[in-house]
Amino acid sequence: MTEEEQAPESVDATNKSIIKAVVLLRELGRHPRGITATELAQSVGMSRQTTSRLLLTLEQTGLIGRKGTLYSLGYEIARLGRLADPSTGLTERVQPILDEAATDLNESVTFAIVNGELDYDVVAEGSSSRLLSVPQQYIGHKYPLHASASGKILLAEESDEKIEEAFPEILESFTRFTITRRNDLIREIQAVREQGYAVLDNELEEGLFTVGTAVRDVRGQLTGILTANGPGERLRTGRLPAIVERLRRAADDIAKAMI
Numbered sequence: 001m002t003e004e005e006q007a008p009e010s011v012d013a014t015n016k017s018i019i020k021a022v023v024l025l026r027e028l029g030r031h032p033r034g035i036t037a038t039e040l041a042q043s044v045g046m047s048r049q050t051t052s053r054l055l056l057t058l059e060q061t062g063l064i065g066r067k068g069t070l071y072s073l074g075y076e077i078a079r080l081g082r083l084a085d086p087s088t089g090l091t092e093r094v095q096p097i098l099d100e101a102a103t104d105l106n107e108s109v110t111f112a113i114v115n116g117e118l119d120y121d122v123v124a125e126g127s128s129s130r131l132l133s134v135p136q137q138y139i140g141h142k143y144p145l146h147a148s149a150s151g152k153i154l155l156a157e158e159s160d161e162k163i164e165e166a167f168p169e170i171l172e173s174f175t176r177f178t179i180t181r182r183n184d185l186i187r188e189i190q191a192v193r194e195q196g197y198a199v200l201d202n203e204l205e206e207g208l209f210t211v212g213t214a215v216r217d218v219r220g221q222l223t224g225i226l227t228a229n230g231p232g233e234r235l236r237t238g239r240l241p242a243i244v245e246r247l248r249r250a251a252d253d254i255a256k257a258m259i
Contacts (some may be wrong), residue, residue, distance in 0.1 A: 025058070025064070033072070110125045146179055149210040153214050167182045175204070199211055212225055217255060
């Protein structure tokens with residue numbers, strides 16, 4: 001038998017049904033209160049028949065649950081999630097991208113994973129030569145949504161009405177530059193949506209300037225946030241457009257690495 005005859009039938013050994021099932025699981029994660037099979041099929045662009053077949057199989061494994069006509073992630077997903085480190089593997093894939101961007105910008109660059117509508121975790125950081133003595137200064141830290149570039153990117157995904165519901169009229173102050181009025185925050189987020197990036201200027205810590213951009217999957221969903229961090233005198237200059245462009249290139253590379 002020749003080598004050609006011994007070769008697999010197809011070079012592409014991926015299982016299309018499994019890929020489609022993962023797409024459904026990811027979309028279900030965006031609907032914690034549940035979603036119907038018809039709505040789910042429309043959201044992911046699959047036929048109703050294919051969606052129903054996959055949902056039945058996933059339900060039998062415990063990966064999804066069903067209450068009436070509404071489907072949501074199941075107990076088995078929660079169990080597996082507790083066994084997994086969300087940054088394992090992913091950090092290894094994005095770290096070279098962060099290191100390269102940090103070297104090009106000569107500033108610290110961080111990557112955060114979006115966990116939900118109003119939640120994120122900083123899981124990786126690339127440091128410039130200026131910061132080699134203080135590695136991982138941002139990883140694992142939580143920052144207020146109204147006083148962080150990552151938070152502003154996250155809020156830009158929500159409607160003004162949702163922001164109004166989520167925040168009191170007066171917000172916590174960290175410096176004399178912090179946005180402390182809800183209406184001012186909404187105007188700031190509107191600007192973020194329009195310009196496509198977020199800026200934090202002395203609002204969390206005096207002297208700290210941060211630029212943030214979105215990392216999106218192939219469907220345009222926000223999956224992560226990329227930021228460059230440094231002193232205002234270095235970043236608050238004519239460098240800003242170049243910094244934003246470099247972050248956007250890195251964000252595109254990270255999106256590909258996350259597939």
